[in-house]
Amino acid sequence: MKSSVLYVLKELLVALEEGVDVAAIASASPAIIVPETLDPINLLGVLRRARGSFVIVTNEFGVVQGLVTPLDVLEAHCG
Structure with a gap:
C-alpha cells in the first residue's frame, strides 16, 4: 500500500x-488531521477519504494525541 x-x-x-x-x-x-471530539460515524467518512491510510488526532489545542487507522475503528466497534 x-x-x-x-x-x-x-x-x-x-x-x-x-x-x-x-x-x-x-x-x-x-496530513489529514481530525479533532479528538469527532464522532465515529464522521471519522469513518474521513478515513474513507484517506484511502486506507491513517489520520492524525489532535486535542482542542492542536496537540497530537495519536493516530487512528480504519482497523482501530473496526476493533472499537466489533471488539
Missing part, C-alpha cells in the same frame, strides 16, 4: 539522500 507509514518514510529517506526538496514531497500528500 503506497500510503503506508513505511512507504512514506522510505521515500523521505531516499529524497534526503538525493538532496531533493522534502517540503515538496510533504506538500504533495498533506
Whole structure:
C-alpha cells in the first residue's frame, strides 16, 4: 500500500539522500488531521477519504494525541 507509514518514510529517506526538496514531497500528500471530539460515524467518512491510510488526532489545542487507522475503528466497534 503506497500510503503506508513505511512507504512514506522510505521515500523521505531516499529524497534526503538525493538532496531533493522534502517540503515538496510533504506538500504533495498533506496530513489529514481530525479533532479528538469527532464522532465515529464522521471519522469513518474521513478515513474513507484517506484511502486506507491513517489520520492524525489532535486535542482542542492542536496537540497530537495519536493516530487512528480504519482497523482501530473496526476493533472499537466489533471488539
